[in-house]
Amino acid sequence: MRLEVLGCAGGIGGQQRFTTCLLIDHDILLDAGTGIAALGVNQLAAIDHVFLSHSHLDHVAGLALLADAVNGKRKSPITVHATQQVIDALRTHLFNWVLWPDFAAIPNADHPVLRWQPLEPGIALDLAGRQITAHRVNHIAGSVAYAACSTESGFLFTGDMGSTPPLWDVLARDRRLSRVIVDCSFPDAESQLAALSRHFCPRSLLEDIAALPASIEFLIYHLKPGQEDRIMQELNVAGGSRSFHALKCGDVFSF
Numbered sequence: 001m002r003l004e005v006l007g008c009a010g011g012i013g014g015q016q017r018f019t020t021c022l023l024i025d026h027d028i029l030l031d032a033g034t035g036i037a038a039l040g041v042n043q044l045a046a047i048d049h050v051f052l053s054h055s056h057l058d059h060v061a062g063l064a065l066l067a068d069a070v071n072g073k074r075k076s077p078i079t080v081h082a083t084q085q086v087i088d089a090l091r092t093h094l095f096n097w098v099l100w101p102d103f104a105a106i107p108n109a110d111h112p113v114l115r116w117q118p119l120e121p122g123i124a125l126d127l128a129g130r131q132i133t134a135h136r137v138n139h140i141a142g143s144v145a146y147a148a149c150s151t152e153s154g155f156l157f158t159g160d161m162g163s164t165p166p167l168w169d170v171l172a173r174d175r176r177l178s179r180v181i182v183d184c185s186f187p188d189a190e191s192q193l194a195a196l197s198r199h200f201c202p203r204s205l206l207e208d209i210a211a212l213p214a215s216i217e218f219l220i221y222h223l224k225p226g227q228e229d230r231i232m233q234e235l236n237v238a239g240g241s242r243s244f245h246a247l248k249c250g251d252v253f254s255f
Contacts, residue, residue: 001025001130001153001154001255002024002025002255003024003148003252003253004022004251004252005022005035005248005249005251006018006021006022006035006036006038006039007019007020007021007034007035007038008020008022008035008181008222009222009223009225009249010183010185010221010223010224010225011224011225012034013225014223014228015223017249018033018034019034019035019058019061020033020035020053020058020059020221020222021033021036021062023039024148025130026043027047027048028047028048029049029051030051030146030148031050031051031052031053031159032050032059032061033059033062034058034061034062035249036066037065041070041073044070045074047070047078048078048079049078049079049080049081050063050078050079050081051119051132051134052082052090053143053144053158053160054140054143054144054159054160055085055086055090055093055142056140059159059160064094064099064100066078067103067113068103071103071106071107077111077113077114077115078114078115079117080117081119081125081132081134082118082119082144084118084142085141085142086142086143087116087118089142119134119144120134121133121134121135129150129151130148130150131147131149131150132146132147132149135147136166137158137164137167138161138164139160139161139162139198140198143160143161144159145158145159145164147170149177150176153178153255154174154176154177154255156171156179156180157181158180158181158182160183160185160198161182161183161199162195162199162204163200163204163207164208165208168209168212171212171216178216178255179216179217179219179253180216180217180218181247182205182218182220182221183200184199184200184202184220184222184223184231185197185224186199186200186227187201187202187234188202188203191203201231201234202235203238206242214240214242214243217243218242218243219245219247219251220244220245220246221247228246232246
């Protein structure tokens with residue numbers, strides 16, 4: 001299983017420039033932020049599944065453009081996996097013929113570009129030997145993290161989140177999960193804003209993962225533009241023996 005980071009920034013204008021979008025092999029996306037623009041038309045048409053962590057614009061804007069780009073270029077719809085709350089939000093507020101056409105009815109309801117597929121957290125979905133499991137996290141309603149595993153190894157993508165102790169229990173139970181892509185959006189000086197918006201700052205992230213083995217590698221994403229170096233410095237100074245690395249667009253991992 002190959003993972004390529006197309007986008008990982010917490011906004012535009014910073015070091016990484018493009019917002020959250022992760023490509024598994026050639027056919028699965030985790031979130032669909034502006035990083036999707038790294039793909040060409042043929043690569044976009046090869047996407048069969050999109051898993052959304054939540055409905056915020058920086059994680060879904062590329063889904064609207066993806067649907068438009070592949071219209072007429074595929075024989076089957078792209079399946080969009082998300083909780084029912086996220087699906088309802090996108091159908092009501094984005095794919096509503098006001099902000100964007102309803103691509104679940106284009107070119108017609110029998111042969112649409114997009115197909116919505118509600119998922120149940122905790123239930124693994126097997127896609128040609130790649131198991132993807134959603135787990136609820138503390139962010140906006142319907143938000144989930146995703147564990148993505150091959151037979152022997154895998155990673156955890158938290159999506160955006162604040163303190164969620166049950167998620168770390170999942171990580172501790174599954175030894176295949178050797179890396180964690182985790183949100184740390186704000187420096188400690190903005191801890192109140194982080195708590196209000198249900199994101200991590202270095203102090204709150206370190207508190208949340210204190211019981212986890214130091215051997216787990218944490219890849220930090222969703223760093224706010226202009227704050228990247230400060231956030232990483234605070235994590236690495238306070239983190240002791242833990243390994244923290246800032247995720248970068250273009251990073252590739254194998255599992």
